[in-house]
Amino acid sequence: MxxxxxxxxxxxxxxxxxxxxxxxxxxxxxxxxxxxxxxxxxxxxxxxxxxxxxxxxxxxxxxxxxxxxxxxxxxxxxxxxxxxxxxxxxxxxxxxxxxxxxxxxxxxxxxxxxxxxxxxxxxxxxxxxxxxxxxxxxxxLSRVRELYRMRREGTDSLEEVPLQRGLTLRTFRVGEDETAWLEANAKAFEHHPEQGSMTLNDLDARMNENWFDPSGFFLAFDQEDQLLAFHWTKIHPASADSSRPMGEVYVVGVRPEAQGLGLGRALTITGINYLLEQGVDSVLLYVDADNEAAVKLYRSLGFTLWDADIMYGPERID
CATH class of the missing domain: 3.40.630.30 (Gcn5-related N-acetyltransferase (GNAT))
Incomplete structure (x- = not known):
């Protein structure tokens, strides 16, 4: 060199x-x-x-x-x-x-x-x-973390999964839902090295990006109006080698106490179908390779491994 x-x-x-x-x-x-x-x-x-x-x-x-x-x-x-x-x-x-x-x-x-x-x-x-x-x-430095990038091709929508009785679904309201979402996000990603530490400044910065659209940010609430789960989608503009934009399952989160209610699958499908309605012909997502439950869910929805990001760091001594 x-x-x-x-x-x-x-x-x-x-x-x-x-x-x-x-x-x-x-x-x-x-x-x-x-x-x-x-x-x-x-x-x-x-x-x-x-x-x-x-x-x-x-x-x-x-x-x-x-x-x-x-x-x-x-x-x-x-x-x-x-x-x-x-x-x-x-x-x-x-x-x-x-x-x-x-x-x-x-x-x-x-x-x-x-x-x-x-x-x-x-x-x-x-x-x-x-x-x-x-x-x-x-x-x-050695490999310490592997982050899968998975992709779903095609424009076929998925069959919607109804929410359990008493739960409601709506989109994000700017100026109203920030505090509740930050709390739910911190709970859902308590052990996640990046996502769980998001602050209001981080959220505001993302909402100021050109790609942000609250109509693609889905929230599920219980009867007490507590935010239980969410799916934040993102649309990438068409690139030089693609005539259509690409969608992204940007963040899917479920509070620990709401696990087992099927909200992860239901909201993921809602977001994917929304992205397809906006004209994308493929949807991508990132997921930790060792998150077996999430990887299994995404494979069941038609996602396949595209490539991976690798984090390098000091060698771990268990």
Whole structure:
């Protein structure tokens, strides 16, 4: 792997949120990488963190700029976000397809090592991308988590499952349901490393995204008007290789005390049928590989394994 001459690449360190123009350039970089790799290189949580005012010491970004003067462009970024619960750093890295093979990824990782102990970080290889995998293994990290990406093809709707007596279903009401949803989400994902820690700022940031549509955010309530379960859907615009948009089972959650009522299956089907009505011809979702119950449910609804994201971290000693 050849290194670029040092005077053609400069590194910029940013603590906390990025300026809006810089964040827009990072989003374009992520889109360019996704078009080539087929996987989004930066998670929604990372993009939210980069655009949200936060403690400067909880988010570290290193930007690689290639070229000089007015011709300088962001060619890569590495982002480290400290998990509030565990204090562990979670890292994502992406290099623009036009600048790969020139040592930028290694340069960014080495520079991050000036601030963090790289042997103790967690880092994602989205789609188990070979370059990301090699970088992770080069600093002694091992596979610690596997996140399946599953996909359902076709436009055939599913037979709806009626809710049990006394339960009602409606869509999310902006300005009314935020607190109840955050509480239900925290209960449903109490042991989930990312989803269960969502805050009102996180939710607001997602609701401000162009893709957010409350008509695709389904909530199930009991007779006391307590939120028991939910299915938040998402629609991705058509890509260069597809003339139709793609749907996503973005988040499905059921409170522990409501498990066994069939709400997970019922709401998942409701959301899938809604997505099909909006004109998608495929639906994707992410699920932890070791969540056997959820994987079994999704397979029964026609989802098959597409690929997987791999998290690397310090080797576990049981």
């Amino acid at each position: 050849s290194e670029l001459p040092q005077n053609t690449v400069s590194l910029l360190k940013v603590l906390g949120e990025l300026e809006q123009q810089t964040l827009a350039e990072v989003r374009k970089l992520a889109t360019a990488a996704q078009d080539v790799d087929g996987n989004p290189p930066l998670s929604d949580q990372t993009l939210v963190a980069l655009g949200t005012e936060s403690a400067d010491d909880s988010v570290i970004s290193l930007l690689a700029n290639s070229g000089q003067g007015a011709d300088s462009r962001i060619s890569g970024i590495i982002v480290a976000i400290r998990d509030e619960g565990t204090a562990q750093w979670v890292v994502e890295l992406v290099v623009h397809p036009d600048h790969r093979g020139s040592g930028i990824g290694r340069m960014l990782l080495n520079q991050l090592g000036e601030d963090l102990d790289l042997t103790q970080i967690l880092t994602w290889a989205h789609g188990d991308h070979e370059a990301a995998r090699k970088l992770a293994e080069s600093i002694g």
